[in-house]
Amino acid sequence: MDIEPLRKRKTSGETYTRRPLITEFIKKSLQWPFEDLLERASIRDRRHNDYVPSEVLVCHLRRTKSNNSDGRFVDLYNILRDRIEAACPRSDSPVGETIHTNARLAEIRDATVDHVTELIFTDREDYDEQLDIYEVVFEKAVRSAHITKLRKVNRKNNANEDLQDPVTGDVRAVVEAALDRYRKHGLTDEEDFDYRINLRRAIDPRHAKTMDTTELRAEFLIETTKDGEPSMTELLGCVEKTVRNRRDRAIEKIRQALMLEVKNGE
């Protein structure tokens, strides 16, 4: 039986190729009844003589495209899914008699499985070259997807970090550095827009009360006489004077911040 060559090309133009051992294994395994393949594929111990490399299983999974009517795809998918999970760093570790789960690692592992699962399904609809690498170096490809997800989660977490040092109360050095980077160079219109949005977000957690007022300002009047129409005083649970003071402080802070940037951008 013919084995379809992979299609993805390296940036050098060279086509991705399966390792010779894998190609040999695929040829051999194509002679087995499917039940035998499944039985061997369920072996998880790599030291076992009958262990089937994951690259071989990916090839078999893709070949089920030609026969959609049985459960072969699902059987192979379930095994591969377990193997993707196994190739990711373990999120569970035993502590005494209980199992502790590292939520961050579990989140990254799930995102990695999600990514490969999506590739598997898009490949069924129309050949997806991104899946080719999993027939060449399965575990390394999973690790590569894993590190990409990890970096995304890290970026997200860093973005959610407090702007101030929780101990000293000073603005964190990394925030200062980021601001400095912007100040040193002129901003394009796009960067300026991005910066203003980020500035709003940055101010928000530190001045939640004043920003609440600013957010509400766009939509609601401080006081309203119309029945059923909420006012800022009702929404914030404050008297009119407090609302006005908060609003004025919020506007002043934003004005100062933006003025400062305009000045530095000159």
Add this chain to the structure above:
Amino acid sequence: MANRDDVLSDFTVEEELSPSVLKAYLQRYPEYAQDLLALFNELSMTDLEATEASLPLETKAMNAETLRVQHVRQSLFGSGVKEFARELGLPRAFFTGLNAGVVHLASMPTGLLKTLARKLDVHIQDVISGMQQGDGQPVSMKSDVKPGGEAPIEFADYVAQANLSEEEQRALQALLAGDGSD
């Protein structure tokens, strides 16, 4: 400029991941230096952990994934299906039939899997697991179809047999296109 994902893929399939190979990539693609360094570190660890990873896996415990799959099953086949179906503008029976025993899982459009995962705030693999587990009972999408004992059908055939109204078909097309009107 070379695509980041392509460069990282090329690096991953290199026969030998030595510092000299890393150096060559860093010189060729300085714009991806951080990604390459992180990947090199990760792939170096893969080799070190190979022995450990060869050990049999532990049995899965009750974890977040189990809960997410339960949520999928409850939303598609259980008490949550009424509200979920109303929210997405499709008949309840359409979702209760989205069971691996009725619809061939491999024929499920990626767009629909992604949309369902997003709507339910879970991963694609959780939707697939939920569909495989179903509600534990043989499920029929229509009262005139015999439940169980029959080979699953293609998703396209399932839709054709579902007798969806025009409005429901539009709702389905929006889901297939990944149009999340959250």
